[in-house]
Amino acid sequence: MHRKDFIKATALTAAYTAILPSANIFSNIAQKNIRVALIGVGLRGQNHLDLLLRRSDVDVTAICDIDDRMLATSKKLINKSGKKMPAVYTGDPNIWKNMLEKEKPDAVIISTPWEWHTPMILGSLERGIKYIGTEVVLGITLDDHWNVVKEAEKHKAHVMMLENVCYRRDVMAVLNMVRQGLFGELVHLQGGYQHDLREVKFNDGKQPYGGGVEFGEKGFSEARWRTNHSVHRNGDLYPTHGIGPLAHYININRGNRFTAISSFASKARGLHDYIVKKAGKDHPNAKVNFKLGDVVTTSIQCANGETILLQHDTNLPRPYSLGFRVQGTKGLWMDVAKGIYIEDLSSKPHQWDEAKIWLEKYDHPLWARWSRQTEGAGHGGMDFFVIHAFVESVKRRTVTPMDVYDAAAWSAITPLSERSIEQGSQVLEFPDFTSGKWQNRKPVFALSDDY
Numbered sequence: 092m093h094r095k096d097f098i099k100a101t102a103l104t105a106a107y108t109a110i111l112p113s114a115n116i117f118s119n120i121a122q123k124n125i126r127v128a129l130i131g132v133g134l135r136g137q138n139h140l141d142l143l144l145r146r147s148d149v150d151v152t153a154i155c156d157i158d159d160r161m162l163a164t165s166k167k168l169i170n171k172s173g174k175k176m177p178a179v180y181t182g183d184p185n186i187w188k189n190m191l192e193k194e195k196p197d198a199v200i201i202s203t204p205w206e207w208h209t210p211m212i213l214g215s216l217e218r219g220i221k222y223i224g225t226e227v228v229l230g231i232t233l234d235d236h237w238n239v240v241k242e243a244e245k246h247k248a249h250v251m252m253l254e255n256v257c258y259r260r261d262v263m264a265v266l267n268m269v270r271q272g273l274f275g276e277l278v279h280l281q282g283g284y285q286h287d288l289r290e291v292k293f294n295d296g297k298q299p300y301g302g303g304v305e306f307g308e309k310g311f312s313e314a315r316w317r318t319n320h321s322v323h324r325n326g327d328l329y330p331t332h333g334i335g336p337l338a339h340y341i342n343i344n345r346g347n348r349f350t351a352i353s354s355f356a357s358k359a360r361g362l363h364d365y366i367v368k369k370a371g372k373d374h375p376n377a378k379v380n381f382k383l384g385d386v387v388t389t390s391i392q393c394a395n396g397e398t399i400l401l402q403h404d405t406n407l408p409r410p411y412s413l414g415f416r417v418q419g420t421k422g423l424w425m426d427v428a429k430g431i432y433i434e435d436l437s438s439k440p441h442q443w444d445e446a447k448i449w450l451e452k453y454d455h456p457l458w459a460r461w462s463r464q465t466e467g468a469g470h471g472g473m474d475f476f477v478i479h480a481f482v483e484s485v486k487r488r489t490v491t492p493m494d495v496y497d498a499a500a501w502s503a504i505t506p507l508s509e510r511s512i513e514q515g516s517q518v519l520e521f522p523d524f525t526s527g528k529w530q531n532r533k534p535v536f537a538l539s540d541d542y
């Protein structure tokens with residue numbers, strides 16, 4: 092197909108289902124700046140801090156961390172911004188409770204190690220905070236996920252997991268294409284977290300990435316806590332970057348849901364080999380037995396008949412890729428192939444079109460409107476959108492575009508995959524965190540160019 096015909100055909104489709112421009116809901120917007128407190132200002136928390144400091148509608152009123160070095164770099168960021176220094180809470184792993192009681196923020200953002208997320212969310216709910224933004228993932232055990240859902244319901248509060256990949260530009264353009272029916276009815280989806288984290292899991296205790304093979308007490312940043320999960324757990328430990336975007340494509344918890352799951356884990360070789368390669372076989376860490384399989388593969392069945400394949404692959408040498416594949420009755424997108432194929436519209440049968448042409452054509456209205464503001468924001472700009480969406484929801488006192496049911500369903504893949512692997516890759520029933528509400532809930536994510 093010639094480019095001219097392609098543009099004509101796609102413009103026609105676009106005309107049917109254009110995404111709504113800004114709805115007139117500004118009357119609900121809070122007049123005063125919203126007051127935000129941050130728990131955890133490590134490397135990720137500092138990204139969020141930076142984005143919040145750039146906004147004129149937010150006051151960062153308090154920050155909390157137990158690491159002096161992380162606090163020092165955070166204070167530098169604040170000074171550089173010219174904004175008022177927030178109250179700083181430190182010195183005790185539970186001091187965040189005092190912060191919430193004293194500061195009473197409108198919203199809290201949690202960017203601490205995974206094991207702290209559930210206690211900090213529950214503690215925030217108990218203290219009356221109505222908007223909680225938490226980094227991925229929601230919790231560790233299946234009970235954690237149920238507890239957060241039940242408590243959020245009880246307190247009528249909003250818990251949004253700050254899943255930024257949902258806002259990646261290509262991911263959103265594909266969402267736009269999915270909603271306009273370009274791929275037909277979706278049938279099969281793939282994604283995952285395929286990222287060589289060896290230099291994140293090990294460092295020299297001084298720098299965040301590499302330079303040594305230390306972890307735990309001797310490591311810095313994620314090496315201090317994340318690596319221990321690879322020692323003791325075997326499952327898809329980081330499912331949300333892959334599953335979040337896929338869940339939006341097929342309206343999970345909003346007319347659809349995950350119904351069954353099973354996982355396989357490969358042998359574990361990568362982390363041990365890395366230690367031996369970098370520090371020799373006599374280094375004490377060469378004796379550590381890592382439980383996490385190098386490649387964990389998870390299959391999920393959905394109520395509306397789609398299948399999903401997720402892969403967690405963080406211990407072996409490989410270039411980064413989330414491995415998205417979105418396939419329907421009329422065509423598919425594969426991010427690794429950088430290709431899109433749409434039957435009857437692509438240039439030639441059985442041949443990939445360059446994805447770029449389609450992705451630019453179907454750029455999501457959010458990106459079209461806000462891309463200037465994304466300059467300098469982390470992860471190619473997508474981090475801007477996740478904070479923007481959270482802040483705008485707080486200002487409008489409305490639901491967040493990703494809610495506690497999404498957070499629970501996406502994060503629960505971890506404990507379910509661990510259980511499945513423990514039981515010989517048993518197929519397990521997927522819990523319905525919405526308790527039946529999924530049947531009538533409607534999509535709310537990225538429906539306009541507002542947030």
Ligand SMILES: NC(=O)c1ccc[n+]([C@@H]2O[C@H](COP(=O)([O-])OP(=O)(O)OC[C@H]3O[C@@H](n4cnc5c(N)ncnc54)[C@H](O)[C@@H]3O)[C@@H](O)[C@H]2O)c1
Nearest residue numbers: 131133134135136156157158161184202203226227312313
């Ligand atoms: N969405 C993304 O792209 C992305 C990227 C990186 C990290 N993350 C997530 O962000 C979270 C934090 O990761 P990170 O890279 O910033 O790790 P990090 O180790 O750099 O930061 C964690 C911070 O939490 C602090 N902390 C630990 N216990 C605390 C407590 N009891 N009270 C107060 N502070 C405490 C630590 O001192 C540290 O400064 C994790 O959930 C991680 O998975 C997400």
